[in-house]
Amino acid sequence: MSIKNNTRSTLIYTIAAWTVSSMIFFPILWTLITSFKTESEAISATPTLFAFEWTLVNYLDVLSRSPYFTHFWNSVVISLGSSLVGLLIAVPAAWSMAFVQSKKTKNLLMWMLSTKMLPPVGVLIPIYLLFRDFGLLDTKLGLVIVMTLINLPIMVWMLYTYFREIPGEILEASRMDGATIGEEIFHVLLPIALPGIASTLLLNVILSWNEAFWTLILTAANASPLTAFIASYSSPEGLFYAKLSAASAMAIVPILILGWFSQKQLVRGLSFGAVK
């Protein structure tokens, strides 16, 4: 009886999981399929899933019309740069919050998290003016700074959660063994927390790669990443669904591949500390 119940519940959960996953994945699949259609087929009143004439013309058009690799390189620099700079700040911050706690540490962490609840548009004007005055508009450096600041609370929180799992006695032992704070962090803490640091880095690369609000506002031509490249296909000339889809596919495929290969690491990183 219980075996029968188990089988039934497994079946229900499996169907539910596939349904939800399909719903989440469908827009990506649809984008990929549309990218291989002609423009007329893409806006056809009776959409087809696979039965259409497959073509690569949209990809060739997109590559010839826009400097894809420049945008791609900008995305790489901005997402990797902001994640690495963020790590440089977040590691010592999380170390002190995890191992040298004060009464205010929890409040500080909550305050940092609360900044993520602020709608970005709320600080749009001051940031834009600051960027203009400091000559950071349309520069990769400017975007690295913004992305670092935006994602820093998440990085600190993730690393803090990781570091809290590391027994403080190990760090105390290193202190007894004569390690300075720097040696304690580099020789003991970082190697032990490497999986956590890797998943933090990975998640922030993905978040920065996908960030569109600030990249569209603060860049024009020189520093615009792939998100701006996609947006350029919804232009005053009209919406070119097939080309837009091809551009989207070219923008998301690199990060999709990275996410696919690192999903185990990411899931572990995000669920770390949830269960002791």
Next chain:
Amino acid sequence: MGSITLKQVTKNFDDVNVIKPLDLEIKDGEFIVFVGPSGCGKSTLLRMIAGLEDTTSGNIEIDGQDATHTPPAKRGLAMVFQSYALYPHMSVRNNIAFPLKRAKVSPAEIESKIANAAKILNLTDYLDRKPGQLSGGQRQRVAIGRAIVRQPSAFLFDEPLSNLDASLRVNMRLEISELHKSLATTMIYVTHDQVEAMTMADRIAVFNGGIIEQVGTPLELYQHPVNKFVAGFIGSPKMNFIEVPNTETNETTSLGVRPEHFIISQDAGTWAGKVGVIEHLGSESFLHVTLTNGTTVTVKADGDCPLEYGDSVFLTAQKNKVHTFDTNGNTIKVNN
């Protein structure tokens, strides 16, 4: 050299005073055990000596030098933690080498010191393994090895055997005692296990509620406890306390009798009672006897004790083996 002197040392965590003003002199080469129940402040004091906790007031002197505010690494002490605190990503060799590398010791000297420590601690075959590939006892040996190579002026052990199973604990207890004899270095050892304290210590300091109740050799503490707390804490099974009215002062006096100091008779004696559960250990038996006043006492008897559950017995304390405590729990008379 490894003498440590604590002068009026205190520790507060926010408004909570966990170590009350405390003085203690630890002699060079001595094996002193801090023993007491959980939360009594023994580990906190050890961490203060190590420099891992700040001292709120008072002074800590190491070899006559004030070390109250000296960083942990500069105190010349080595510490072995309850959780071993090994570096999980390093091999045994690198774990042991870590403090030497920090001290900028030459590679050749590091190698010779590692080889020497590994030989002493039977770790030679495991030098290239990671801590995760070792048993609990081996991990604790690595932690001790990491401490030995520094040639510290004193070793600090914070409940190092708590994570080991009972038989391994006995072995490691002996190994640490032998290590102390061979190195002749000061050792401060924290435990809540009074058996460890009795078997290993030159002197024991019994802690309770942030104060030291008594310091002395194991036998001094066993035979001449200064109060009921020490009397009850030292000895296994613990001392029995029987409340008796004091006709002179109209107060209740507590009589303390150790389980091995009762004489059992089925005819006559000071206290009448009924035998409850009997624990047969082979070489000896422990009888749990409920006296007529409702107190249950533990009595040590021979291994082949013929008594059975429900038997009526009379108990009498051996002459000069009764400890008497006043209403505040202080010893007022020790008849031995």
